[in-house]
Amino acid sequence: MQHPDRPAPEVTAFGPDFTFAYEQWITHPDGIGSIPAESHGRKVAIIGAGIAGMVCAYELMKLGLHPVVYEAGQLGGRLRSQAFDGADGAIAELGGMRFPISSTAFYHYVDTLGIDSRPFPNPLTAAAGSTVIDLAGETLYAETLDDLPPLYREVSDAYDRALEDHVQFSALRAAVRDRDAARVKELWNPIVRDWDDRSFYDFIASSDAFRRLTFRHREVFGQVGFGTGGWDSDFANTMLEILRVNLLGFDDDQRYMVGGVQQVPRGLWTRQPDRMVHWPEGTSLQKLHGGSTLPGVVAVHREGDEGPFVLRDRWGRTERYDAVISTCQSWVLSTAMDFDERLLSQNMWMALDRTRYMQSSKTFVMVDRPFWRDRDPATGQERMSVTLTDRMTRGTYFFENGPDEPAVICLTYSWMSDALKMEPLSVNRRVELALDVLRKIYPHVDIASHIVGDPITVSWESDENFLGAFKGALPGHYRYNYRMFGHFMQADLPPQERGVFLAGDGVSWTPAWVEGAVQTALNAVWGVMTHMGGKTHAGNPGPGDLYPEHGPVDLGD
Known part of the structure; x- marks a missing residue:
């Protein structure tokens, strides 16, 4: 039985390669x-x-x-949750941390066990509250996509158009939603033949929607992307892999496990x-x-x-x-x-x-309270936000357990070459580098003064039992x-x-x-x-x- 606090998914992970519920x-x-x-x-x-x-x-x-x-x-x-010592509910999710509601087989076991979940604080979502995008030295504050310059809407619209032009995305998604196995296979199997040998970047660069735009649009797409953030780490991957993520709603309506x-x-x-x-x-x-x-x-x-x-x-x-x-x-x-x-x-x-296998690195710290929710009296904006940047940290996320309770910051969540930059470094050095980056974005916020306890980090490629993230x-x-x-x-x-x-x-x-x-x-x-x-x-x-x-x-x- 579906948890009453979790919305019903628009689509489920039905296919498209094997259409089985x-x-x-x-x-x-x-x-x-x-x-x-x-x-x-x-x-x-x-x-x-x-x-x-x-x-x-x-x-x-x-x-x-x-x-x-x-x-x-x-x-x-890789479902590895490490608790910070001395605090209830302060967790570092070192592996999987975002779980789309379309993952209905997984949620069967979540519900069987009575585990609660909440919306993940992804960029530009209500759960995040606010988002900061820091690219090429320009820092933008937003609470919705409409708060950003038109270029960001143009990037989002171009990707939607590319999906329609290349793969009849709306028709395919409707077939997945309706669990129409014959229709899914009718639409999907030719896509496999056409796109097996082509990369995600090829899909973007060859689409009419993006070719009408500038290189800057493609660059922003790689750094910020859509949904959960930038996609440039996946540019070399087969486009089929990205299409499955889009089609099955894996980048939408994500939750985390309390x-x-x-x-x-x-x-x-x-x-x-x-x-x-x-x-x-x-x-x-x-x-x-x-x-x-x-x-x-x-x-x-x-x-x-x-x-x-x-x-x-x-x-x-x-x-x-x-x-x-x-x-x-x-x-x-x-x-x-x-x-x-x-x-x-x-x-x-x-x-x-x-x-x-792809590389991945995360570094977490526990802080005394969710101070990022404080409002700047001059601007009315939150002191800090979920942050996407082209700097070394790439993604920064916030997890809170109450207004005056210890909270957790994922200082840096990076992939591939950005993760490899972290791999030889100690946990304390990783924290120092992340704080230095965030200091440039938030020059008036003293993050270090709020840190309590010892930081936690992971580099999956250096674990002999994994040799990579996925x-x-x-x-x-x-x-x-x-x-x-x-x-x-x-x-x-x-x-x-x-x-x-x-x-x-x-x-x-x-x-x-x-x-x-x-x-x-x-x-x-x-x-x-x-x-x-x-x-x-x-x-x-x-x-x-x-x-x-x-x-x-x-x-x-």
Whole structure:
């Protein structure tokens, strides 16, 4: 049931590559399916305790299987919420922090766990209050788009026109909204063929809407963009990836989880499901594991071509399993594990190894109160605002818990080359650089005087368990994604490759978005259920049942 305080989405993450309504499958009163009684209790290894791993484990436990979760770092993966010491509700969201309401499968689990959410303070939204755009040394204050110079409206309108001209965006969005699978595929599949080899920047630069404008318009689009901010870090990516974000409403109506999004994977870990077979009432993943996940996996092999899978953890313990789900980022299979090459085809290894990950850095501080809400008596404007800039910080965001309560500033949120500038620096140096930038934009505000406690930072590319923030597919990568996403369909695979499944947002069509992780997890659940001799209920077909009819277009090799 949808939370009463959350608005209904205009569109949901229905397709466009695979037009399947995941949240309908997992909320159907008949359940997602069943496995034969003789398969109850069989063990399934799950590599990674992020949201994909937790969804897999939770749903497989409900089916009567015995999931065993391995984690090399922290439970939650890139849903990592770090609390500031000594303050209730002061959270640094180091990974995912913006969750669009179109992510209906993800919000099913949020609502099941009773986690509250609020509108994210994105630029030019009511939740932000005010926005400052600082480009080329010019600082502009705005509370709505109409407060900005006409150039910014021209940029926004040009992008809308480019979408209409190139991809019939309104018609395609209407088909997604109506869940008209045939119409979505009719419109989307030709776009895949036309735009697989072309980048986001190519889309902008070649559009008539932008060609009528100046380079300055394209520059502003890259620095400030639309919705949540600038898009120049994505300019090299395939345009298909950006179109999916626009089409599925991922850049609209975003929310954050009160108390931190890590509550979702942790909640699935401890929750005792209402409906479950085989296991006694009161069973949870935590209880099945004796309280903790197993250590990180260092080796994955198989006994013969159809025997059990053998996993060894970092402390030398060896266990056998009937199936394996890998939710870790694809490079880790090569850099951190002795993963038997026979278990995946060479074409699949090509796709996994060619996956390109983007860099990302964030730095947070806790402050004594949300002082940015103070009004300047001379101008009537808020003292500070959500800030988008071409300077090193790129994006600055504010999170508050009440007018006199400790609050949090994300001083800098940067990507790619801007993130790499931060990577070798200590947390204190990162704070100093960010404060120096913000001092130039807000010369009369002493931010440092409000800072309490120790700062928190992250650079995902320097974490050996991630090696980057998330996938950023390049032009020509559609075929790689096609191989990875459809790997859960295993009827035609040779025997030695059956029983290993892939999940996570990097396997999905929508990297960096939690819905992609949840959807691929549910694909893997269907795959394991089928591998164990199970099937879905007649009135509630699963993703694998509908994949031949509604799956992604095959461009061939």
